[in-house]
Amino acid sequence: MPTEPVAERTRSAYSALDEAFVQAGLDGHAHFLNWGYEPIAGLADGAVPGLAQPGANEACERLVAELLGPVALDGLRVADIGCGRGGALDIVTRRYHPLAAIGLDLSADNIAGARRLLAGRRVRLQLADACALPLADGSQEVVLNLESSGAYPDMGAFLRHVRRVLAPGGLFLHGDLWPSELVGPFLETMEEMGFVLESLRDVTRQVCRARDRMPAGLMARLAGARRAADVQDYFAAPGSAMYDCLDRGAITYLLGRWRRSAEAAGAADTALLETRAARIEALLGEARASLAERADWFPFGGPRRGADVNILAFPHAVAGASAFKAWQGQFPRDWQVSPVQLPGREGRIAEPPFTTLSAAVEALLPKVRPYRDTPLVLLGWSLGSKIAFELAHRLEQEGTCRPLLVVAGVCPGPHEPLPDLRSFFGEDGMETRLRLLGGTPENILASGEMLSALQTTMEGDTAMAASYRSEAVIRAPMLALSATQDDLVSKEAVESWRPRTAGGFTHRRLEGGHFMARDDAPAVAGVVKDAVAERLRQGDRQAEVA
The missing domain is CATH 3.40.50.150 (Vaccinia Virus protein VP39)
Incomplete structure (x- = not known):
């Protein structure tokens, strides 16, 4: 009773x-x-x-x-x-x-x-x-x-x-x-x-998909004076601990x-059935702790098992996840675009940056493995392209999954060095360099202390790029993008990705400059969306034949 x-x-x-x-x-x-x-x-x-x-x-x-x-x-x-x-x-x-x-x-x-x-x-x-x-x-x-x-x-x-x-x-x-x-x-x-x-x-x-389509702002209307997190859990709102437990399969x-x-x-x-409520509460507690760390890596929303496609986006050197924020509205609503925040930038500016690409990938692997059963797209821009490629290589090597598509934007192949950023920026100071790179809030640009921290990040990214070489061949197909007005990376350098995949290679040349992923998000995202949709159609056709 x-x-x-x-x-x-x-x-x-x-x-x-x-x-x-x-x-x-x-x-x-x-x-x-x-x-x-x-x-x-x-x-x-x-x-x-x-x-x-x-x-x-x-x-x-x-x-x-x-x-x-x-x-x-x-x-x-x-x-x-x-x-x-x-x-x-x-x-x-x-x-x-x-x-x-x-x-x-x-x-x-x-x-x-x-x-x-x-x-x-x-x-x-x-x-x-x-x-x-x-x-x-x-x-x-x-x-x-x-x-x-x-x-x-x-x-x-x-x-x-x-x-x-x-x-x-x-x-x-x-x-x-x-x-x-x-x-x-x-x-x-x-x-x-x-x-x-x-x-x-x-x-x-199917329940998670229904939660994904909740009206925007509904939780804020219902929360009132109550704790927003409690209301979100009650309704299993996306981003809540309850939704995370459902999405990860901890709760069925x-x-x-x-x-x-x-x-x-x-x-x-x-x-044993009477332990149900206590076990659910324990799972929610574990999820809350996990979500706090997850938000560091995916500040604009992380991958979901229930998504039709998960797109992980890696920005260019020194830039933060906000470089891809404008991409999230360019894809079908059941595709999840998750810009990745590496240490040493934006909300993680106080954390020491990675100095080797292998260390970055080792840290990313546990964040990606839970979503191996969903179509996975790894997309990078400039230095981020090499992170995306190496992550794809490691996922395939360990048998976790083969990505649906790997996208390399305005970047030489992994067996070639990235160009020296100093030759691109000349003798300009740190603030000018960061303004050109983009993705750095104005309050940071105005702070000498913050600029010093980003100097460390730039040095870390430079070391990461300089120390990475790979002649690996991945099984995932690749889309490589070059820009007509790119003074930093040539069309030929982008074309050098071709031998790095056995899954099919496409090179698209787009009108714009080196930072067009940030400056003209709709155009670049549209090309990526079409390529991903075509890969999905090919998968459907192969399934029908089988």
Whole structure:
């Protein structure tokens, strides 16, 4: 049985959420509390077509539709446990004709919202504790439970009540998140309790895709006086610890359909299931610590397992990740562009820079390996091209992955030295050099102390370039870019990348100067986007032939 403090905390949380909806002007539209579902090409869907309606709540309706799947509810007695603000029952009663429908929730605010939404429908709404269901034995043919059980203090009691209230052969439709290491024990416990699994789907990627498409600014509207991080975790907003856990696979979102067996249930030990909430909180804590470090490397957003393409962008010498900031709006929204911030620049100016390229790649490898299963593009500009190439070489060498494409911009091949920057800048002072390179904030340019730190960074980058030589041949295809008005790197120097790949080489000559990736981002990004799209099409054609 739940303790009073746990129940009160749950009610308080829903009351605060209700208040946030009112203050944000969303009260009349927030009919769902689930995270939504967005279909992804190549992954199977389970919803009946047309069950989810277009509109602001379409992704949330789609998640309910995916949970229901092909189950026809006409003439059945249906109970929605943890009914929230009534969205799922709205779908059920709009599309089907159940014999009876009941919604139960611990929160009076949720029940009040459901009553407003379902006014005039044949639905009974009741305040109730999911761990002590006030329903008669065998009274329901279908029990729904979507994204609610994470707040239950006694999961075993809830599941026993579900089996009790279901008629023999009745269906339990359950959707929620589970620590990945508890998925196996959860399935075993369900079997021991007398539930027969009919279908189980991991929809983590589709849920993350729905979160990716959240309206911009929604979290700020809902946060109000509350901690933004808490609100973001509650809604699994991109960049939150919860989203990170889902994206990395530490937490799995499952949709399951179980049938209640007619046989007597055996005794089941549910103690492991009771560790679920604590384990999720521990995973969130680990993710928060990891995200803090990750933000250092990817200040404008890091790679995602759920992205259609991950593009890691390495800027030119001394420049920071902001040199590629304008690129992020140039690609399809399901492609993730992640400018990389190396030590010694912008937000990491106090950190000592790398002086060897191998050290930079060693530090980057652990940041990239988790995304080996997604199409990966490594893009560099000038010195960054050599980092991208060596990273691709190491990933292939260790068998982690073969990048979809490696892009080298205005840079000689790795077996040739970079030109001496001093010959390009002449006798100009440090401030003038940095202005030409770009990517350095004005407040740093005006600070002698900061300029001294960047002098160290420039020396580190110069040492990195001078010490690196490679005649490796990668299997990934390459796109090399040269610029018509580049006084630093010639067309022939860029062409020298050709023997460094066995996967196909393309050289594009663009109108512009050495820093056009920063100065004309749309033009350069457009060429890269077309090349990546063509690689994806080639992969699709090869898959069809296979």
